[in-house]
Amino acid sequence: MHNIEAKERVSMQLHHDVTQHYFQEATLLQEREFNTWLETFVAKDIHYWMPVVERRYAKDKRPEPTIYDMAIYNDEYDDLEQRVNRLGTGTVWMENPASSVRYFIDHVEAFHTDNEDELLVTSNFLVFRHRGQLEHSEHVGGRRDVLRKVAGGYQLVRRKITLDARVTEDKNLYMFF
Amino acid sequence: MIDMDKLVDVEKSTQSKQVFWDQGVYDLELERIFGRCWLFLAHESQLEKPGDFFSTKMAEDNVIVTRHTDGSLKAFINSCTHRGNSVCTADSGNTRSFVCNYHGWVFGTDGALVDVPLKEKCYHDELDMSKLSLPSVRVESYRGFVFGCFDETAPSLEDFLGDWGWYLDTWMVGAGNGVELIGPPMKSILKCNWKVPTENFVGDGYHVGWTHASALEMLGGELGALAGNRANMPFDELGIQVTTRHGHGFGVIDHAGVGIHNKRDGYAKFLQDTLPEVAEKLGQPRADIYDGHWNCSTFPNCSFLYGTNIFKVWHPRGPHEIEVWSWVIVHKDMDDETKREIVKQAVRSFGTAGTLESDDGDNMVNSTQNNRGGHARDNNMDSRMGVGHEGPHPDYPGIVGSSFIGETSYRGFYRFYQEIMSAESWDAIRAKDDQWADCFPNKDYWKDRLAAKAKAGE
Numbered sequence: 159m160h161n162i163e164a165k166e167r168v169s170m171q172l173h174h175d176v177t178q179h180y181f182q183e184a185t186l187l188q189e190r191e192f193n194t195w196l197e198t199f200v201a202k203d204i205h206y207w208m209p210v211v212e213r214r215y216a217k218d219k220r221p222e223p224t225i226y227d228m229a230i231y232n233d234e235y236d237d238l239e240q241r242v243n244r245l246g247t248g249t250v251w252m253e254n255p256a257s258s259v260r261y262f263i264d265h266v267e268a269f270h271t272d273n274e275d276e277l278l279v280t281s282n283f284l285v286f287r288h289r290g291q292l293e294h295s296e297h298v299g300g301r302r303d304v305l306r307k308v309a310g311g312y313q314l315v316r317r318k319i320t321l322d323a324r325v326t327e328d329k330n331l332y333m334f335f
Numbered sequence: 336m337i338d339m340d341k342l343v344d345v346e347k348s349t350q351s352k353q354v355f356w357d358q359g360v361y362d363l364e365l366e367r368i369f370g371r372c373w374l375f376l377a378h379e380s381q382l383e384k385p386g387d388f389f390s391t392k393m394a395e396d397n398v399i400v401t402r403h404t405d406g407s408l409k410a411f412i413n414s415c416t417h418r419g420n421s422v423c424t425a426d427s428g429n430t431r432s433f434v435c436n437y438h439g440w441v442f443g444t445d446g447a448l449v450d451v452p453l454k455e456k457c458y459h460d461e462l463d464m465s466k467l468s469l470p471s472v473r474v475e476s477y478r479g480f481v482f483g484c485f486d487e488t489a490p491s492l493e494d495f496l497g498d499w500g501w502y503l504d505t506w507m508v509g510a511g512n513g514v515e516l517i518g519p520p521m522k523s524i525l526k527c528n529w530k531v532p533t534e535n536f537v538g539d540g541y542h543v544g545w546t547h548a549s550a551l552e553m554l555g556g557e558l559g560a561l562a563g564n565r566a567n568m569p570f571d572e573l574g575i576q577v578t579t580r581h582g583h584g585f586g587v588i589d590h591a592g593v594g595i596h597n598k599r600d601g602y603a604k605f606l607q608d609t610l611p612e613v614a615e616k617l618g619q620p621r622a623d624i625y626d627g628h629w630n631c632s633t634f635p636n637c638s639f640l641y642g643t644n645i646f647k648v649w650h651p652r653g654p655h656e657i658e659v660w661s662w663v664i665v666h667k668d669m670d671d672e673t674k675r676e677i678v679k680q681a682v683r684s685f686g687t688a689g690t691l692e693s694d695d696g697d698n699m700v701n702s703t704q705n706n707r708g709g710h711a712r713d714n715n716m717d718s719r720m721g722v723g724h725e726g727p728h729p730d731y732p733g734i735v736g737s738s739f740i741g742e743t744s745y746r747g748f749y750r751f752y753q754e755i756m757s758a759e760s761w762d763a764i765r766a767k768d769d770q771w772a773d774c775f776p777n778k779d780y781w782k783d784r785l786a787a788k789a790k791a792g793e
Contacts, residue, residue, distance in 0.1 A: 212427060213425055213426045215425045218425070227678075228520075228678060231688055240690070241690065244552075244690055247549040249549040250694070252697040328524070329696035332689075332690075332693040
């Protein structure tokens with residue numbers, strides 16, 4: 159499902175379009191426009207995935223995690239929708255006052271795929287969350303996305319999020335990556 | 336000197352806020368609780384083949400648990416007997432030996448020292464390798480759940496669990512071939528005292544409606560009615576709460592087992608199909624709670640939600656921080672699709688990014704960090720809900736509280752916490768085996784209540 163193969167690199171113009179798309183996406187999330195993000199930036203057939211990756215010895219021959227294994231996010235559209243709806247209930251006590259989340263998306267590499275409407279895009283992220291008086295956390299990792307060309311832009315069809323830390327240094331990861 | 340009678344008042348159902356903050360209290364906990372009790376290590380399903388290993392922790396000590404070549408389970412401290420480095424740096428795997436990165440000492444899967452570089456030329460063949468095994472840890476298994484204990488004088492794991500094992504058997508034995516844990520565990524840091532999540536899972540049905548209002552509202556369904564405590568519900572008729580010897584305990588919401596799961600058809604059907612088997616094997620009292628939703632803690636730091644099926648260990652890292660490890664419980668006999676959906680749903684609610692986990696974590700940190708102020712710590716915490724509305728039950732062992740919303744099992748947890756922190760030895764604890772429940776004086780609570788109910792039904 160997430161093993162879409164990368165073909166040739168995209169043109170400079172297309173690369174620019176994709177990075178602008180990511181900046182817009184980050185802006186929406188930073189501004190807590192979760193509904194807009196979901197409705198316009200996320201495809202109905204999304205699979206949004208953050209597998210749990212163990213520290214294993216180099217000689218260990220066990221396969222990489224699949225979507226059937228333990229994952230922190232293993233969401234389809236209705237799962238993401240429920241997460242967004244929860245944030246809109248007004249009873250998420252820890253988000254009142256709201257936390258500040260800021261995104262740094264970098265190292266964007268974009269490729270064509272066998273499907274002419276879809277691009278494979280990998281990127282690095284650095285996400286900071288500040289909350290209350292002194293509370294803060296940071297998360298570093300990579301994303302492997304499939305973006306689909308739609309009227310007026312792109313929609314996210316696949317997102318595999320890999321966190322570099324084995325132990326999450328945060329009380330939760332209830333934010334979008 | 337720490338005065339445990341001052342820190343925990345069993346009679347008044349209060350605890351000093353110092354128990355969540357003070358370094359001295361924590362140091363004593365490491366010695367008297369984590370140094371004496373059985374601590375969860377792994378599930379046997381993670382250790383099937385000889386050479387399988389899993390790296391874990393017992394409080395702040397790094398421990399390796401293995402399936403040795405002779406088929407037995409072993410556990411030992413992950414610290415080389417030469418200069419103290421760890422001999423295993425992977426989370427899990429299969430190996431013939433553990434080799435220290437520093438000087439290359441080699442240990443077997445039973446922890447025995449099997450090779451030392453240059454032992455002839457530089458140790459002149461004078462090293463007694465038999466005395467240099469990795470320090471071993473007692474290992475015992477209950478229904479496939481593997482625990483370790485540092486204390487040779489502690490009771491067996493089965494005796495340590497006691498009546499709590501009777502309840503666990505409801506689902507660990509009840510259906511088919513029992514249960515297993517699905518990993519690898521999610522791991523995260525929570526800046527809270529280890530007792531905060533343990534007490535929350537052992538018996539806090541009270542917080543569910545308020546803390547989780549947003550998630551319950553979003554989920555809807557049968558538990559949605561709890562959101563914001565708005566519904567008028569007959570709580571005394573909807574479940575019970577139990578505490579047993581050694582501080583273990585749980586609360587059960589009757590027939591609500593799968594309530595948190597969004598997609599649940601396979602799971603609900605499995606419970607329904609296996610219910611008659613549980614009744615036949617274990618009797619009606621346990622069949623009655625088999626399809627309930629349980630919030631549980633095994634003393635001191637292993638908690639789980641049977642029904643939602645998340646399974647957690649809270650590894651302490653000083654008085655103000657823990658590492659949270661989370662697995663998912665599934666019945667071995669379920670089909671793969673049902674198992675996968677349970678993993679997905681359990682993690683969705685109580686994984687690191689879970690819709691309910693996110694509510695709890697913030698409270699747990701706050702309960703701890705708010706005690707930084709010395710004047711705040713001069714005060715007590717209260718756990719009196721349901722005092723007197725609890726006692727021995729004709730069908731259920733331990734002390735049984737009137738409702739799943741109550742603090743019976745908080746009181747049982749802190750009663751034992753005070754006992755083990757004060758006790759000089761396990762012998763001193765064993766000496767009180769017949770008196771532990773004296774602090775729950777209403778011995779006729781259930782007799783009277785059940786009689787009144789029978790009379791009303793006539």
